[in-house]
Amino acid sequence: MSEVNMAVIKPEISSQMMKSYIWLQTADGSIQQVEREVAMFCPMICHEVIQKGMGSSKNCAISLPQRVNPAMLSLIIDYCQFHQVPGHSNKERKSFDEKFIRMDTKRLCELTSAADSLQLKPLVDLTSRALARIIEGKSPEEIREIFHLPDDLTEEEKLEPLKNTTDDPRIRLLNRLYAKKRKELKERQKIKNAEVEEERVDDRSVDDLLSFINGDNGDSKGIKTSKSKKKNRKRKDQQKSTSTNETIKNHNKELNGLNSVRCSAEVGQKSWAGVGATSNLHDVEDDIFASKNELDDGDIDDEIDLALKEKIDREVEDFARRLNSDWPERMQEILSFGHEREPVHFSLNGNGSLRRYTNSE
Amino acid sequence: MFDALFTHFLLLLPMANSAIQEINVSSKIRRSSDEEVRIDGISRLPDVLIQHILSFLSTKEAMATSILSKRWLPVWTSVPVIDLQDSPSCRTDSSLRLRFEHFVTRVLILNKMACLDKFCLKFNMVDRPSCVETWFWDAVSRDVKELDITIHGTQSFPFLKLPFIVFTAKTMQVLKLSNGVELHVTGTVSLPCLKVLHLVWIKYSSNESVSRLFAGCHVLQELVLRKYVSDNTSISDVSIQTLKILSIRFATGRRKHQLKINAPILEYLNLEDNLGLEFDLEDVSSLVEANVSVTWLENRHIPLLKALCNAKFVSLHWDWHSKMTWHNFRPHRLFRNLVRLELSVGYGGWNMLSLFLEISDNLQVLVLTKNDNCRGLGLECRWKPQKNVPECLLSSLERVEFKGYEEVAYQLRMVKYILKNARVLKMMDICTNGDLPLESKVDVLKKLLMFTRCSNACQLRFN
Numbered sequence: 001m002s003e004v005n006m007a008v009i010k011p012e013i014s015s016q017m018m019k020s021y022i023w024l025q026t027a028d029g030s031i032q033q034v035e036r037e038v039a040m041f042c043p044m045i046c047h048e049v050i051q052k053g054m055g056s057s058k059n060c061a062i063s064l065p066q067r068v069n070p071a072m073l074s075l076i077i078d079y080c081q082f083h084q085v086p087g088h089s090n091k092e093r094k095s096f097d098e099k100f101i102r103m104d105t106k107r108l109c110e111l112t113s114a115a116d117s118l119q120l121k122p123l124v125d126l127t128s129r130a131l132a133r134i135i136e137g138k139s140p141e142e143i144r145e146i147f148h149l150p151d152d153l154t155e156e157e158k159l160e161p162l163k164n165t166t167d168d169p170r171i172r173l174l175n176r177l178y179a180k181k182r183k184e185l186k187e188r189q190k191i192k193n194a195e196v197e198e199e200r201v202d203d204r205s206v207d208d209l210l211s212f213i214n215g216d217n218g219d220s221k222g223i224k225t226s227k228s229k230k231k232n233r234k235r236k237d238q239q240k241s242t243s244t245n246e247t248i249k250n251h252n253k254e255l256n257g258l259n260s261v262r263c264s265a266e267v268g269q270k271s272w273a274g275v276g277a278t279s280n281l282h283d284v285e286d287d288i289f290a291s292k293n294e295l296d297d298g299d300i301d302d303e304i305d306l307a308l309k310e311k312i313d314r315e316v317e318d319f320a321r322r323l324n325s326d327w328p329e330r331m332q333e334i335l336s337f338g339h340e341r342e343p344v345h346f347s348l349n350g351n352g353s354l355r356r357y358t359n360s361e
Numbered sequence: 362m363f364d365a366l367f368t369h370f371l372l373l374l375p376m377a378n379s380a381i382q383e384i385n386v387s388s389k390i391r392r393s394s395d396e397e398v399r400i401d402g403i404s405r406l407p408d409v410l411i412q413h414i415l416s417f418l419s420t421k422e423a424m425a426t427s428i429l430s431k432r433w434l435p436v437w438t439s440v441p442v443i444d445l446q447d448s449p450s451c452r453t454d455s456s457l458r459l460r461f462e463h464f465v466t467r468v469l470i471l472n473k474m475a476c477l478d479k480f481c482l483k484f485n486m487v488d489r490p491s492c493v494e495t496w497f498w499d500a501v502s503r504d505v506k507e508l509d510i511t512i513h514g515t516q517s518f519p520f521l522k523l524p525f526i527v528f529t530a531k532t533m534q535v536l537k538l539s540n541g542v543e544l545h546v547t548g549t550v551s552l553p554c555l556k557v558l559h560l561v562w563i564k565y566s567s568n569e570s571v572s573r574l575f576a577g578c579h580v581l582q583e584l585v586l587r588k589y590v591s592d593n594t595s596i597s598d599v600s601i602q603t604l605k606i607l608s609i610r611f612a613t614g615r616r617k618h619q620l621k622i623n624a625p626i627l628e629y630l631n632l633e634d635n636l637g638l639e640f641d642l643e644d645v646s647s648l649v650e651a652n653v654s655v656t657w658l659e660n661r662h663i664p665l666l667k668a669l670c671n672a673k674f675v676s677l678h679w680d681w682h683s684k685m686t687w688h689n690f691r692p693h694r695l696f697r698n699l700v701r702l703e704l705s706v707g708y709g710g711w712n713m714l715s716l717f718l719e720i721s722d723n724l725q726v727l728v729l730t731k732n733d734n735c736r737g738l739g740l741e742c743r744w745k746p747q748k749n750v751p752e753c754l755l756s757s758l759e760r761v762e763f764k765g766y767e768e769v770a771y772q773l774r775m776v777k778y779i780l781k782n783a784r785v786l787k788m789m790d791i792c793t794n795g796d797l798p799l800e801s802k803v804d805v806l807k808k809l810l811m812f813t814r815c816s817n818a819c820q821l822r823f824n
Binding site: 113 | 406415
């Protein structure tokens with residue numbers, strides 16, 4: 001087929017020393033002629049020439065995609081001109097590439113776009129890598145500055161901190177800053193929802209009590225941290241760096257225990273190592289992430305769903321009834337264990353909240 | 362940059378079109394307008410291209426782009442590459458390790474792509490293998506093309522056994538395993554697309570694990586093995602019909618180990634052996650390039666040298682040698698195709714040079730190096746040239762390089778001999794050691810220039 005094209009082209013290029021040219025037209029209307037070998041390096045042009053027979057003369061010039069403007073076209077032609085020569089060694093090609101992509105980022109973006117529309121994969125890879133190198137290691141502000149990106153995310157959207165292992169100091173710093181901002185926001189919310197906050201505080205102290213009781217009784221519920229513990233609960237466990245008070249830790253452990261009892265019942269049948277692990281992952285996804293906002297470093301209390309709260313409430317009631325009679329004596333025993341737990345905290349709130357709780361029922 | 366900006370801006374104006382029919386890009390049209398139009402270039406790229414760009418970054422960096430602007434928020438979840446690495450402090454801190462495990466799971470869940478191109482993980486010890494196995498299940502079910510796992514474990518920590526699903530991955534083309542992995546293959550392996558396999562310092566549960574793995578790779582082209590002393594194998598049987606590139610490095614010490622190679626279309630061999638390695642090279646007849654580095658050159662290497670006879674480029678490097686019995690080696694197998702020979706000699710063994718010169722009739726380039734490992738040793742040897750000048754010196758040798766020239770008598774003899782007899786020599790390149798003081802360098806150069814040269818076109822380059 002190319003021979004047919006050659007035969008057609010020959011009479012027209014008799015003045016051009018037997019070199020065949022291909023005619024290209026950019027979106028703005030300007031027409032250029034390019035040496036055949038060079039142009040055919042681009043798969044898209046190659047396709048046009050061979051499949052449709054275009055490009056042999058000025059009249060049937062190949063119209064290039066809109067993303068290819070004349071400036072980019074000349075760059076691409078330079079690139080093709082070098083690389084289509086088979087004689088160059090790999091070293092030479094590499095050094096040419098390195099010099100070639102030394103341009104400002106805007107042109108780099110345009111070049112990527114143009115090369116992509118011409119399906120010139122090596123050049124797309126080259127420019128993409130260069131852009132990746134530019135993005136690498138820079139802070140978001142710097143990147144926005146370089147690429148003139150609009151800063152259009154709302155404060156809330158930005159405040160979903162990137163939850164990574166905190167080995168990247170940059171991200172850690174960002175997280176701390178965002179955590180501070182978030183706390184401020186939460187403070188404002190707290191003022192609005194004062195009652196809800198208090199209830200939460202109550203829950204916590206009650207559950208602390210629960211853990212005390214459970215730990216002391218050699219827990220009748222038999223809630224020990226099981227292996228199929230849900231990852232998210234443990235994650236929140238780890239991330240709760242705010243109060244490393246052992247009481248809180250125990251509280252979480254118990255929560256985990258409770259959760260795992262509930263969840264293992266559901267998930268227990270499915271084995272991690274079994275077939276269809278992807279479906280497991282999706283289940284996990286449903287359970288762990290009620291919404292995408294779960295990336296928050298939010299309070300654990302926020303994410304306890306209602307059903308679980310009710311269960312905890314019921315259990316607390318049971319214990320309350322059982323222990324109500326000999327409460328003062330039990331309290332003395334617990335205090336005398338002498339752990340790092342702060343007994344004062346318990347006696348104050350424990351009694352008070354317990355009473356309050358039973359009253360609210 | 363400003364000019365480009367303006368030119369670009371111009372092209373957007375409709376009235377400019379007629380004015381720039383045959384625009385020549387190099388001519389810059391300046392406008393006096395001071396408007397700096399801040400055009401967001403990168404966000405105009407289609408999503409696919411941005412994902413392509415982000416695929417060259419580590420996943421953490423890609424995630425960091427999600428807070429750049431609204432448009433960038435979801436982009437990182439569609440990048441088909443997951444490249445994660447934990448921090449060095451994870452080695453000692455188990456809570457950090459756990460955190461990393463959670464993090465990887467979350468990334469896998471959030472990543473939307475149904476097909477992954479690359480899944481690359483570098484992390485410290487595995488606390489919960491079940492969690493890690495889940496990752497592999499997910500990657501394989503997403504048709505991952507490249508799997509690259511490195512676990513910086515310690516010997517005391519149990520090595521991770523990959524779930525068998527990894528060995529039946531239909532789309533996997535590249536598999537690289539490093540360090541804290543144990544290769545435990547029990548069933549029939551089926552890796553129909555695997556072209557590249559790297560097994561670096563991993564443990565094996567048995568010799569059969571490896572052979573079963575190789576048996577399941579029907580299009581394997583590149584194999585890189587790095588073996589160490591206590592990895593539970595005593596035989597390395599590389600019988601792969603499709604193999605083109607083989608690179609093996611043994612650090613097995615004195616332990617007896619057998620290397621068997623049967624690769625009929627092998628083109629490139631890179632071998633670093635150790636003491637106690639036995640060679641059984643059945644078929645490497647299409648070898649083009651071979652780089653062999655041995656610690657102690659002795660009789661057990663004769664089969665190896667025999668096998669290299671078809672190669673075009675050979676590089677041989679040894680530290681020590683012991684007397685070799687050559688009677689069954691010479692010269693019925695000639696190095697007919699050898700074009701470039703590089704010898705890096707440690708403590709003696711320069712007789713090999715005569716041997717090689719004798720049997721390589723078409724040698725064009727000869728590079729002789731004094732092995733750095735044995736610097737200062739073997740300062741003298743009784744090398745004497747053969748009576749019959751080798752064929753290659755007469756007809757084909759064009760270029761000789763001497764590296765690490767130390768102004769020792771036998772080196773002088775060699776240079777003299779070559780210069781005297783090489784008829785078509787074009788370049789003799791001599792590089793001295795850095796230690797030589799300048800005056801002695803000048804002396805050496807004078808001496809060298811005095812030697813008679815058989816070839817008129819010969820140039821002497823001294824460094």
